[in-house]
Amino acid sequence: MDILNLIRISAKALLRNKTRSALSMLGIVIGIAAVIAVVNLGEGLKQSTANQLSDMGTNLIMVMRANQRRGGVSMGSSNVQSLKVKDCELIAKNAKNITMVSPVVNSGGQLVNGSKNWSGTVYGGSPDYLEIKKYEIATGVNFTDEDVKKYAKVGVIGHTIVEELFDEGEDPIGKTIRVGNIPFKVIGTLKERGENSMGMDQDDLVVMPYSTVQKRMLGVDYIQQIVCSAASEDVAEAAVEEIENILRASHKIPDGGDDDFEVRTQQEMLEMMSSMTGMITTVLVAIALISLLVGCIGIMNIMYVTVTERTKEIGLRMSIGAKNSAILLQFLTESIILSLIGGVIGLLLGIGLSYIVALVMSLPFIINPLWMVISFVSCAVLGLISGFFPALKASQTDPINALRYE
Amino acid sequence: MSTPSIIKVENLKRTFIVGSEQVHALKGVSFDICQGEFVSIMGSSGSGKSTLLNILGCLDQPTAGEYLIDGISVRERTKNELSEIRNRKIGFVFQSYNLLPRTSALENVELPLVYNSDVSHKERHERAQHALELVGLKDRMGHMPNQLSGGQQQRVAIARALVNDPVIVLADEATGNLDTRTSYEIMSLFQSLHEQGKTIAFVTHESDIAVFTSRTIFLRDGHILRDEPVATKSATEALAALPVENDY
Ligand SMILES: Nc1ncnc2c1ncn2[C@@H]1O[C@H](COP(=O)(O)OP(=O)(O)OP(=O)(O)O)[C@@H](O)[C@H]1O
Ligand SMILES: [Mg+2]
Numbered sequence: 344m345d346i347l348n349l350i351r352i353s354a355k356a357l358l359r360n361k362t363r364s365a366l367s368m369l370g371i372v373i374g375i376a377a378v379i380a381v382v383n384l385g386e387g388l389k390q391s392t393a394n395q396l397s398d399m400g401t402n403l404i405m406v407m408r409a410n411q412r413r414g415g416v417s418m419g420s421s422n423v424q425s426l427k428v429k430d431c432e433l434i435a436k437n438a439k440n441i442t443m444v445s446p447v448v449n450s451g452g453q454l455v456n457g458s459k460n461w462s463g464t465v466y467g468g469s470p471d472y473l474e475i476k477k478y479e480i481a482t483g484v485n486f487t488d489e490d491v492k493k494y495a496k497v498g499v500i501g502h503t504i505v506e507e508l509f510d511e512g513e514d515p516i517g518k519t520i521r522v523g524n525i526p527f528k529v530i531g532t533l534k535e536r537g538e539n540s541m542g543m544d545q546d547d548l549v550v551m552p553y554s555t556v557q558k559r560m561l562g563v564d565y566i567q568q569i570v571c572s573a574a575s576e577d578v579a580e581a582a583v584e585e586i587e588n589i590l591r592a593s594h595k596i597p598d599g600g601d602d603d604f605e606v607r608t609q610q611e612m613l614e615m616m617s618s619m620t621g622m623i624t625t626v627l628v629a630i631a632l633i634s635l636l637v638g639c640i641g642i643m644n645i646m647y648v649t650v651t652e653r654t655k656e657i658g659l660r661m662s663i664g665a666k667n668s669a670i671l672l673q674f675l676t677e678s679i680i681l682s683l684i685g686g687v688i689g690l691l692l693g694i695g696l697s698y699i700v701a702l703v704m705s706l707p708f709i710i711n712p713l714w715m716v717i718s719f720v721s722c723a724v725l726g727l728i729s730g731f732f733p734a735l736k737a738s739q740t741d742p743i744n745a746l747r748y749e
Numbered sequence: 750m751s752t753p754s755i756i757k758v759e760n761l762k763r764t765f766i767v768g769s770e771q772v773h774a775l776k777g778v779s780f781d782i783c784q785g786e787f788v789s790i791m792g793s794s795g796s797g798k799s800t801l802l803n804i805l806g807c808l809d810q811p812t813a814g815e816y817l818i819d820g821i822s823v824r825e826r827t828k829n830e831l832s833e834i835r836n837r838k839i840g841f842v843f844q845s846y847n848l849l850p851r852t853s854a855l856e857n858v859e860l861p862l863v864y865n866s867d868v869s870h871k872e873r874h875e876r877a878q879h880a881l882e883l884v885g886l887k888d889r890m891g892h893m894p895n896q897l898s899g900g901q902q903q904r905v906a907i908a909r910a911l912v913n914d915p916v917i918v919l920a921d922e923a924t925g926n927l928d929t930r931t932s933y934e935i936m937s938l939f940q941s942l943h944e945q946g947k948t949i950a951f952v953t954h955e956s957d958i959a960v961f962t963s964r965t966i967f968l969r970d971g972h973i974l975r976d977e978p979v980a981t982k983s984a985t986e987a988l989a990a991l992p993v994e995n996d997y
Contacts, residue, residue: 359850
């Protein structure tokens, strides 16, 4: 008996019992939909972290203050004052793989323009800060090294600040606004960037010369962070090593001593984040796979019931010349068709589901083709397995008894 | 005998083992059925009629004895070979029709040919149509079994038994579920098939049905009691003679 014929026989048998066929598919549909949705969303989550990190800067390398054990006392990293502007200068001068360096000092503050006010964050950096962090000037200009030297009271403001502190159509350039009680002049505005993938507003910031923030606002001589741009992604590792050597020498850290700073590349942060999302995804996929397994047991169950209920049909088919193998194949094919159709519906449902969730959570929508293939093949295999024993039972029916069966 | 024998059984025995007991359903049965014969197999309940018919239909194997169908010995055949014999040489008609539910008359009739890879899709269709015409259901081909009366369903079943052009049609109590009038109609159909040259073996325990056949084999307790020709009555005439009380 040829395969087309077999499929026709099985399809007809399934169509004779539409409701039951649909119900027995349900488990597979839900299982596959869950697997596909979870895998796609996991992929989206991974992509979104990657996007987010590459949004953070150009081949960004961050140097952070680190907890250093001193005499057994661990200090909170925010109290560590180990990073100085001098460190930036040393990196700029000596690290060959670094193209741009900027110190970072930030301070929260109430921003006031006449009757309008808004609480925002002020970032102090070098003129390179904007480029390192991938911000672009929309109107006006960036501040200069000269401004840094003079502790100039100038700043560049993000789009959110423009909207909150200025009337529509009003040009902020040249206006003086206050942060706390320190007035400063707006010399530039930044191009709008919108929310990052974690939903944080990237336009809610003021960037000023770091010296201004240090001296005029915070009254400190240390800095909180150093941000650098490596010449390219490939030299990021080498750049990290350079920075570490420079800072260890500058901080006079003995061999084997704890660093009082921490250097991280964008790539490392990406790996850290994606290993986390990867773990979550794995757990969810495992749960989804269990539901798929339950779906298969459902098919097996229904196939057993079907075989018993169709004893008479089996007897008749045998009496008119169906071989045992033909009966076996028919029921196997039925279960494979069921699980494959269920699989396709589940696939579409899963894609739809992940699309909607991605839309709602503003994640990138990504289809993982490998998993589509995996789940499709596993559907066929699972259909084969869950259909095998019921089909075997069917093929071992004694036609004489079966024909008498009521 | 000039006509070739389609069925030849010799000293056929069938013993069932139930627990520690042996049930001798057939205790040595011998007869021939020749081409074109219309044989009824009669006997009281438990006399071995169905057992015999199951063996003739290659659904069951004899414990002892020889059985040849169309010149082929059935002994020591594999299950698959028996399936093939059933598919090519035998047509079954059952008491309870055994049509596939929610499947059109035409598709029900096509079913035996589905298991014959020598028959193309198109030929299957044509032969099924032809078989349905033969039983007078030309205009009911698309009907589902539940849209047909019992008699019509049995006609579909008969068409299904004819579609593979079998050497013999085997019927077990084919009129058992039908009222007298419909039974006579079915017998009239069998008679006309017989006239067209079909070989038919018909199990029944009603003597007023057996009179429409041309030969009767009486079974009792696993033995052949009598094997004799019948003074055949015409079912069509019997139908005409029925009182019209049931027709309103
Ligand atoms: N599978 C079986 N196992 C055991 N005994 C059986 C089996 N099939 C039939 N028999 C026995 O064989 C004998 C003949 O049975 P069979 O069904 O052939 O009778 P029958 O003539 O067809 O009767 P009826 O007119 O009631 O259909 C009975 O005694 C029955 O109990
Ligand atoms: Mg019987």
